[in-house]
Amino acid sequence: MTxxxxxxxKGGVGKTTLVYHLAHMYQKRGKRVLAVDLDPQSNLTSSFLDEEDLAFLWDESDPTFLFRQEALFSRFDLGGVWTVAQAVEPIVRGTGDIQEVDPVEVADDLWLIPGDLELSRFEDxxxxxxxxxxxxSEKALxxxxxxxxxIQQARQRVEPDIVLIDVGPNLGAINRAALLSSDTVLMPLAADLFSLRGLRNLGPTLRDWRDKWQNVVLSSAPQGLELPSGDMWPLGYVIMQPGMRLDRPVQAYQRxxxxxxxxxxxFVLDHDSPARDSDHExxxxxxYRSLMPLAHDARKPMFDLRTADGALGSTLAFVRTCYRDFEDLVEKIDARLAQTVGE
Structure with a gap:
């Protein structure tokens, strides 16, 4: 399990959409999946859960909002700790340590630790x-x-085969703690200048965090603390294709x-002689722009769309292509994970 x-x-490259679809594809392939939303914007959470679920989880007390209580209480227990922000609230308030989260089972063998906009309060x-x-300092650690x-507590509860963590697009303290908690890092990229600049910032920053954590923090940490290894090994990158033919990108993107x-x-691997033909893609x-509105309305992954969802004719054929693409992506990620663990 990793x-x-x-x-x-850089934001806006389709990162959260990728996490959402990978989680569902792993589940379809018989894996137990834990998705974790550590982005304060909580877009992954809103992809998995509808507004009524979110209003309950986020303790929305507006009396004008009417809950379907019989549906809500079948999924959630009153008084539970459901979101990351609720889990760290005792730390923010200075009253204690983390609370254990109840992962939300959004499908068979697919669980979510929901995010919350309140998580931004944890940044300071x-x-x-x-x-x-x-x-x-034990408190600091x-x-x-x-x-x-x-995440470790949730792992013990649901025993996932893989954990997928959605992280916001910045190099702040929340993301540093989020990435330290991860074994590997997969980078979704757009073919543009901003993604290249993002790589230039990200690579040295990851190495700096890893070096300080493993060579300074872990060596001086008190015994008995449960701390991450801080590996954050770069797994590779996925190119998120813009709205054009896959086999004929326009010249502006090709460069x-x-x-x-x-x-x-x-910048990411710190190789002195970078290779033009590296195999890290x-x-x-x-x-899949034509499928996204249908998937959003149906509240399901694009590759699960059916004729009843409006996927007709050539659109239905595109759905099948989408399924094969994500199935292939999961296989390739698994191969990289096996290689990384082997190293």
Missing amino acids: SVALFNN ELSTNWAPGFAG RITSAFHRI WLERIPMVYDR IATIRN
């Missing part, structure tokens, strides 16, 4: 307690390792596509 954080320093605590952890410990392998090699996911 964990994969999907992260890009994480930022303030980063440096004291270098000196072995408990705060920095909060996400890791929340960025050609530069990504060298930038990844140099896992796949290219074509643009």
Whole structure:
């Protein structure tokens, strides 16, 4: 069992959509999946859950909002701890340590640790307690390792085969703690200047965090604390294709596509002689813009659309293509994970 954080320093590349579809495809292939939303924007959570579920989880007390209580209470227990923000609330308030989260089972063998916009309040605590952890402060290390410990507790409850972690598009303290809790990092990229700049920032930052955590923090940490290893091994990248034919990208994008392998090699892997033909691209996911509105309305992955959802004729054929693409992507990710673990 391993964990994969999907992260890009640039937003808007389809990262959360990728996490959502990977979670469902792994589940379809007979895997037990835990999806974790550590992005305060909580887009992954809103992809899995409808507004009534979210209003209950986020304790929306507006009396004008009418719950379908019989449906809600069949899924959630009153008084439960459901979101990451609720789990770290005692730390934010200064009253205690993390609370154990009840993962939400959104489908058979597919669980979600929901996000919450309130998670942004945890940023200051994480930022303030980063440096004291270098000196072995137990309080600081408990705060920095909060996400890791929340995920570990959930792992013990649902025993997933894979954990997929959605992370916001920045290099702040929340994302540092989120990435430290992950074994590997998969990078969704667009073929543009902004993704290249993101790689230039991300690679050195990951190495710096890994070096400080493994060589300074872990060596001085008090015995008995449950801390992440801080590996964050780069797994590779997935190109998110813009709205054009997959086999004929326009010239404006082609030049960025050609530069990504060298930038990844140099800045993410820290190779002195970057290779133009590096094999770190896992796949290219074509643009499925015509399927997205149907999938959104049906509240299901694009590759699960049926004729009753409006997928007719050529659109239904596109759905089958989408299924094969994501099935192939999961196989390639598994191969990379096996290689990474083997190393």
